[in-house]
Amino acid sequence: MIGHHLLDVIDMYVQVVRDDIIKRLHKNFMMNITKQEEEALWELLYDDSTVIRPSDKSPGVVTLNRVDYEDEINKDLNDNDTYAESKEDLTMKIENKIKRSVEKMYKQQTITKEMRGFLLPKGSRPGKVQGNPKLHKKNHPFRTIINGIKHPTANMAEIVENELMENVKKLSSYIKDTTDFLRKLGKVKQPVPKNTIMFCLDVKSLYPSIPRKEAREACETALKQRVNKSIQTECVLEMLDLVLENNNFSFNGKNFIQTEGTAIGSHLGMNYACTFLGDWESKIFRKTLFLPTQYWRYVDDVWGLWEHGLEKLKEFYQLINSIHPRIQTELRVSTEEIEFLDVKISIKEGILKTDLFCKDTDRHMYLHATSSHPNSVKKSIPYGLGIRAKRICSEEAVKHKA
Secondary structure, three states, X not given: XXXXXXXXXXXXXXXXXXXXXXXXXXXOXXXXXXXXXXXXXXXXXXXXXXXXXXXOOOOOEEEEEHHHHHHHHHHHHOOOOOEEEEOOOOHHHHHHHHHHHHHHHHHOOOOOHHHHHHHOOOXXXXXXXXXXXXXXXXXXXXXXXXXXXXXXXXXXXXXHHHHOHHHHHHOOOEOOOHHHHHHHHOOOOOOOOOOOEEXXXXXXXXXXXXXXXXXXXXXXXXXXXXXXXXOOHHHHHHHHHHHHHOOEEEEOOEEEEEOOOOOOOOOOOHHHHHHHHHHHHHHHHHOOOOOOOEEEEEOOEEEEEEOOOHHHHHHHHHHHOOOOOOOOEEEEEEOOEEEEOOEEEXXXXXXXXXXXXXXXXXXXXXXXXXXXXXXXXXXXXHHHHHHHHHHHOOOHHHHHHO
C-alpha cells in the first residue's frame, strides 16, 4: 500500500514537471492564438470538473462536464452482458498467469526465445477507460474505449491479431480502405439495372458485442487454413483465450473485467472482428436465394447493390439481424445517392458516380498558415487534399469544387 506521504510527493513532482518544465518552456515560436485563448486553454487543462476528449470519427475536441462524462461511461459499464465488476485489481494475477503460459509455450518449443521475450509482460497496469462522444449521431452517444497500453495481454493480443490477418484479406467482402473500395467499384458492370438499390449496413457496437464462442470457432477455422503457420494453431488459440478472458480495467476507483466481446482499444480488434463477421456473412448467404449483386465491408460498415426490390431487401435485412442476437445492424437504402466511408456514391443514368463525403460535424481543422511547422508540412496539406479529391471525385467539375 502506498502511503499518503509518498502520494503527496508524487503529486508534487507531477505538478513541478507540468509547471516548471512544460509551462515555462522557452518558446522559440509564435503562438497563432491570442493571449486570452492561451490562458483559457490552461484554465481548462487544470479544471478538474471538466474532461477534454476528441470527438469520435471527426477531427474535433469536446469539453464535457466530468459528472456527465462519468455517467455516460457508467451506462456502458453497467451492461451486465459485457462487463462485470471485480472486487480487486486483477492485474498482477493476470500478469503471473501470462508469464506461466509463456514459459510453458517456450519449454514446449512452440514459441522462440525472441517471442518469449516479447510476450513476457513487465510493469503491467490495468486498462484505462475513456469515452469519445459521437457528435455525428443523435444524442451524441459515447464510444467507450479501453486503453490497453501496458496491459499484461497487450503483446499477446498483437500476435493473435497478426495471425488472423491472412484470412481476413482473403474474404470476398474485404475492403482495405477507400482506395480499395473505389478500385472495386470501378470494376462493377455498368450501367446498372434501373431497379438497383444501394444499401449500407452498420453493425452496432461491434467489438464488445462479438460472441466469444462463435468467434473462437471462426478463428480456429481461419488459423487452420493459414499458409504460413509460424505459430501452431493450438498455441494461437491459447493466446486468444488468455487475451479475451483477462481484459481487466479500472474506472473511477472501481475494477472491472470484460465478459463478452473484445475491447475497443485492444490490439485484438479489427482482424478478430472481421474473422467472426466473415463466418457470420457466410451463414447469411447460405440461408437465402436472394443475394446482393455487390457486397463489401470495411470492418463494421457494409456497402452493397441490390436488384431484387425493396421488399426482398427488407427480408434480407431481417435475416441478417436474426443470425445472432448480439449482432444487430442498422440499414440505409437509396436509389439515388448514399454515403460510405468518405465517399458519396450516386447513380446517374445507370452509371455509378463518386464524390467526396464529409460529415456535418467535420470541423476541417488544418494548420494555420502562420504555424511554426516546417513549410514542407504546410505545403503537403493542400497537396494531400487535392490528391484525395482527385482520387474520389469521378467528375472533373466536382473535383474542382472539392
